[in-house]
Amino acid sequence: MTVGLFVPCYVNQLYPSAAIATLELLQQLNVDVVYPLKQTCCGQPMANSGFEHLTQKCNDLFIQNFAQFDYIVAPSASCVLHIKDHLHSPEQEETATGIRNKIYELVEFLTDVLKVEKLNARFPHKVGVHHSCHGLRGLYLAQMSELNAAPFSKPHQLLNLVQDLELVTLDRGDECCGFGGTFCIAEEAVSVKMGKDRVTDHLKNGAEYITSSDLSCLMHMEGILHRNKSNVKVVHIAEILNSRI
Amino acid sequence: MMQPATKDHAALSEIFIKDEERVNWHDGSLWWIRQKRDKVAKQIPEWESLREVASGIKSNVISNLHEYLLQFEANAKKNGITVHWAADAEEHNAIVYSILKAKEINQLVKSKSMLTEECHLNEYLQERGIDVINSDLGEYIQQLAKEPPSHIVLPCIHKRKEEIGELFHEHLGSQKGESDPTTLTRIARKHLRNVFMTRRGALTGVNFAVAETGEFVVCTNEGNADMGAHLSEVHIASMGLEKIIPQKKHLGVFLRLLARSATGQPITIYSSHFKKPRPGQEMHIVLVDCGRTRQLGREDFRNSLKCIKCGACMNTCPVYRKSGGHSYHNTIAGPIGAILAPNLDMKRHADLPFASTLCGSCSNVCPVKINIHEQLYKWRQVVVKEGYAANTKALGMKAIAWTLSSPGSYITAGKAGRWVLANIPLAINNKLNPWYKQRDMPDSPKESFSEWFVKNKKNGKKEG
Numbered sequence: 001m002t003v004g005l006f007v008p009c010y011v012n013q014l015y016p017s018a019a020i021a022t023l024e025l026l027q028q029l030n031v032d033v034v035y036p037l038k039q040t041c042c043g044q045p046m047a048n049s050g051f052e053h054l055t056q057k058c059n060d061l062f063i064q065n066f067a068q069f070d071y072i073v074a075p076s077a078s079c080v081l082h083i084k085d086h087l088h089s090p091e092q093e094e095t096a097t098g099i100r101n102k103i104y105e106l107v108e109f110l111t112d113v114l115k116v117e118k119l120n121a122r123f124p125h126k127v128g129v130h131h132s133c134h135g136l137r138g139l140y141l142a143q144m145s146e147l148n149a150a151p152f153s154k155p156h157q158l159l160n161l162v163q164d165l166e167l168v169t170l171d172r173g174d175e176c177c178g179f180g181g182t183f184c185i186a187e188e189a190v191s192v193k194m195g196k197d198r199v200t201d202h203l204k205n206g207a208e209y210i211t212s213s214d215l216s217c218l219m220h221m222e223g224i225l226h227r228n229k230s231n232v233k234v235v236h237i238a239e240i241l242n243s244r245i
Numbered sequence: 246m247m248q249p250a251t252k253d254h255a256a257l258s259e260i261f262i263k264d265e266e267r268v269n270w271h272d273g274s275l276w277w278i279r280q281k282r283d284k285v286a287k288q289i290p291e292w293e294s295l296r297e298v299a300s301g302i303k304s305n306v307i308s309n310l311h312e313y314l315l316q317f318e319a320n321a322k323k324n325g326i327t328v329h330w331a332a333d334a335e336e337h338n339a340i341v342y343s344i345l346k347a348k349e350i351n352q353l354v355k356s357k358s359m360l361t362e363e364c365h366l367n368e369y370l371q372e373r374g375i376d377v378i379n380s381d382l383g384e385y386i387q388q389l390a391k392e393p394p395s396h397i398v399l400p401c402i403h404k405r406k407e408e409i410g411e412l413f414h415e416h417l418g419s420q421k422g423e424s425d426p427t428t429l430t431r432i433a434r435k436h437l438r439n440v441f442m443t444r445r446g447a448l449t450g451v452n453f454a455v456a457e458t459g460e461f462v463v464c465t466n467e468g469n470a471d472m473g474a475h476l477s478e479v480h481i482a483s484m485g486l487e488k489i490i491p492q493k494k495h496l497g498v499f500l501r502l503l504a505r506s507a508t509g510q511p512i513t514i515y516s517s518h519f520k521k522p523r524p525g526q527e528m529h530i531v532l533v534d535c536g537r538t539r540q541l542g543r544e545d546f547r548n549s550l551k552c553i554k555c556g557a558c559m560n561t562c563p564v565y566r567k568s569g570g571h572s573y574h575n576t577i578a579g580p581i582g583a584i585l586a587p588n589l590d591m592k593r594h595a596d597l598p599f600a601s602t603l604c605g606s607c608s609n610v611c612p613v614k615i616n617i618h619e620q621l622y623k624w625r626q627v628v629v630k631e632g633y634a635a636n637t638k639a640l641g642m643k644a645i646a647w648t649l650s651s652p653g654s655y656i657t658a659g660k661a662g663r664w665v666l667a668n669i670p671l672a673i674n675n676k677l678n679p680w681y682k683q684r685d686m687p688d689s690p691k692e693s694f695s696e697w698f699v700k701n702k703k704n705g706k707k708e709g
Contacts, residue, residue: 007694014687016694023698035698048603048622050629133604145283146561146609148292172276176563180602187600188679189259193268193567194602195684223684 002032004069006103008079008215009041015215018236022075022106025242029114036065044082048181052086059087059096067095071113072103075238077135077213080105085138105139106238107213111154116161122245124164128207129155130198130221131174132214141213145174155213158241165240168205175201179220195224203232210234253596258568271403272566278399279560281509282610289501299498300614303551306489307541313456313489314532320459321530324521329531334364337533341366341448341481342373344529348479350375350446356463356470357381358450359397359554360483360533363576366448378440380469382433389416395570397577398507398556403569437469447473449519451484451530452553453499457492460520461530464503464513471517481529482519486537487550499553502612506555540588545623549584551613558607558617564600573597580607584620587628595633598624 003026007019026033042062043055062083066072074080083103089096110116131153135141142153159165178184178194185191199221202210210225210232212218218234225232252260262268286292306313318328331337337360345353353370355361355377367377367388379388383400387393389412394400401409410424419432449470454461461482463470474480490499496516504510522528541547559565559579570578575586575594580601586594598621607617628634680686692700 012694014690016690016692016697019694020697037695037699048625050599050625050627050634052626053630133602133606137605137609144606144609146606148287148289176602176604176606178563178567178602180604183599183602185679187255187258187564188682189255189262190564190568190600191602192683193262193265194563197272197567219687220684222687223680226685227683 001070002034003109004066004072005033005035006039006042006066006072006074006079007035008074008076010219011076011215014219015236018075018215018238021236021238021242022073025106025110025238026073028120028242029110029116031114034069039065042079042082043086044079045181047082047086055086056089059089062087063089063092063095063099066099066103070102071109072099073106073109074103075106075213075236076215077105077107077132077139077141078216081134081138105135105141105213107135107141107154107158108139110241111157116158119158119161119241120245121161121241121243122163122165123209123240123243125208126166126168126206127159127209127211127240128168128170128202128205129153129159130177130202130210130212130214130217131155132212132217133174133176135213136174142174155211155237158237159211162240162243163245168202168207170201170205172198172201177217177221179217181216184220191220192224195220199224199228199230199232203230207232209240211237211240213237252574254568254572254574254600255596257572257574258600261569261572262567267403267405268567268569270405271569272563274402275560275566278508279557279610282506282557282560283509285505285509285511289505295498295502296612296614299502299553299612300551302490302495302498303613304548306491307487307547307550310486310489310541313491314486316456317454317459317489318532320457322459324459325528326459326521327527327529329529331531331533331535333535334533337361337364337483337531337535338366338369340531341483342370342375344479344481344527345370345375345446348445348527350479352444353377353446353448354380354440354444354473354477355448356450356465356473357384357400358448358483359394359576360450360485360535361448362393363535364483364533366483378437378444380437380440380467380473381465382430382467382469385433385437386412389413392571393576395578396556396559397554398559403571441469441472441476444473444476445478446481447477447479448481448483449474451482451488452503453490453496454484454488454530455491455493455496456489458520460493460518461488462496462500462516462518464500464516466508466510466514468515471515474517474519475523477526479527479529480519480522481531483531483533485533485535487552503553503555506553506557506610506612536589540585543588546584546588546620548615549581549588549617549620551615552581552585553613554581555612557610557612561606561610562601563604563606564602568600573600580617580621581615584615584617584624587624591628591631592633595628598622598628 043058084100087096143151177198178191222234329340379385386401395403407424413419414421449463451461452464504513558581562580565579573582575582583597586597601621603618605618
């Protein structure tokens with residue numbers, strides 16, 4: 001099995017440690033990982049701002065970089081969902097469809113494809129899980145509170161395999177943090193208020209770390225935590241799952 | 246009465262959010278209703294299939310609207326109801342006025358109707374010497390405050406009880422400082438009772454109109470629609486074209502969904518069926534298009550016409566809860582308003598599809614399964630293609646620049662790293678960077694992942 005590692009643009013630039021953890025974790029699980037160096041961005045920031053018609057070059061480049069792999073894995077639910085929902089190519093639609101079907105967010109790749117049941121990880125901290133909306137309601141990484149349906153959570157399933165990690169229960173388990181891509185700039189006041197309220201929920205319930213499968217949400221919450229001089233840290237779930245015993 | 250369109254959602258929200266204590270309380274009240282909704286929805290094992298069935302019935306309705314409307318008209322006429330057709334707000338208002346004028350009625354009592362808000366009926370009639378009193382308590386309060394409703398089910402959810410007490414003191418002569426909700430409700434009831442007893446004309450909205458029987462159903466918790474209609478000489482019901490359902494038995498699906506979704510009640514206190522006028526009474530129905538057939542013609546957006554106006558998408562929407570209904574500067578606020586409004590006036594409402602994080606909660610509470618967040622995404626594409634992106638100032642000036650400068654400027658992995666490191670610190674020092682106003686930037690790492698990777702040549706299975 002060869003996996004193409006997709007590291008979203010802002011993760012590459014701002015959170016390399018999460019990408020390193022993703023790579024190391026997959027390699028530890030005996031996966032053959034290839035990182036195509038010419039990759040850039042999934043095109044979501046443009047598409048969500050109403051400029052989907054400008055993303056074709058981005059799509060074509062993505063296809064060129066990732067078509068050959070058995071699976072594509074990325075440490076970002078939001079970018080994966082964007083590819084799943086919007087990657088098309090008038091000239092090679094079949095290949096695009098193939099990519100849409102074989103791209104996975106890291107957590108779901110671990111639970112659904114590798115079926116990981118054991119991890120050699122230890123993280124002796126109280127951790128609050130932030131479900132990113134795209135992971136939750138787009139990729140179904142966990143059951144959303146809106147539906148009358150059986151609960152499950154893939155991130156919790158994996159975090160429960162980590163030694164000495166204590167999960168905290170939140171008052172609002174799956175509310176949006178307010179990042180929202182360009183929303184965080186265009187609607188600064190609402191975005192920040194939403195972020196503050198999410199962060200408060202984690203603080204109130206005793207979290208020392210906030211984790212998520214999306215760094216965009218974490219970057220937003222980190223910005224608020226940092227500004228308010230909080231000791232609570234954000235950490236991508238790959239870094240917890242890859243933490244050494 | 247409408248908010249001026251000079252300020253967009255982002256700017257109006259910023260004003261609302263300045264009073265953080267109010268926002269917390271507004272957010273908490275609506276979240277409490279969302280939780281009530283969850284509780285009752287989860288008491289019904291077949292909840293998700295009910296939603297599916299309701300959505301299916303509405304698909305059938307909007308695909309066969311023409312036939313159902315004609316069937317409804319024919320049956321309503323057989324029942325002795327006068328049926329009118331209005332293409333737009335102006336026609337609707339003129340019809341209502343002509344009915345009242347013919348009977349020399351100069352006072353109207355009106356139960357909750359978002360359609361008449363949309364048509365600005367109250368102002369129209371008042372300009373022509375007809376006095377209108379809103380009889381829904383929330384709408385009554387909003388009318389005293391000279392403000393439009395901020396929520397379609399809970400019109401004054403943004404107001405504190407003390408503010409309502411102040412309004413009552415000013416307009417109804419109640420004691421200054423009185424803010425006990427029960428006392429205030431009694432004061433309003435006393436005033437409204439007198440209105441019900443003396444008004445010869447009553448106007449109600451319509452929740453469901455049954456094509457098969459020509460009857461219509463009005464749902465309220467206060468019984469105010471009944472009180473008005475039963476005591477009046479003339480009952481006018483205004484309805485949007487999309488309110489049709491094919492058969493009476495379908496009410497068994499919709500009535501179960503409506504109140505549970507709206508307020509977490511098993512059913513509205515009053516679900517009143519109006520089929521024919523009492524002896525001596527006139528009953529009129531005004532069927533209003535007002536942009537609905539245009540929306541029907543938009544393939545990507547026609548499902549928005551399935552809406553049964555329960556407000557669940559507003560209660561669940563974190564953006565709505567933090568920004569308040571008036572920030573949407575449209576009669577229908579929240580996520581559903583944001584997909585309906587651009588159809589009415591794309592230029593004026595260009596900002597609304599962007600007033601969302603696309604979190605998707607709305608689509609998943611919607612009792613008729615409207616894909617609201619997907620439509621928001623699609624409206625963004627339409628708004629930009631039609632050239633209205635700049636109408637939303639925040640998006641036009643800040644977000645686009647931010648968006649296009651990040652991944653767009655990206656060339657190779659190594660260079661991109663330097664690009665970001667060179668440019669983001671500039672943004673940090675820039676007071677105009679909206680990110681930095683209340684949030685710090687992430688620490689710049691020494692090297693990008695790509696740079697690290699090239700250095701360490703990590704391709705393969707095991708660590709290199």
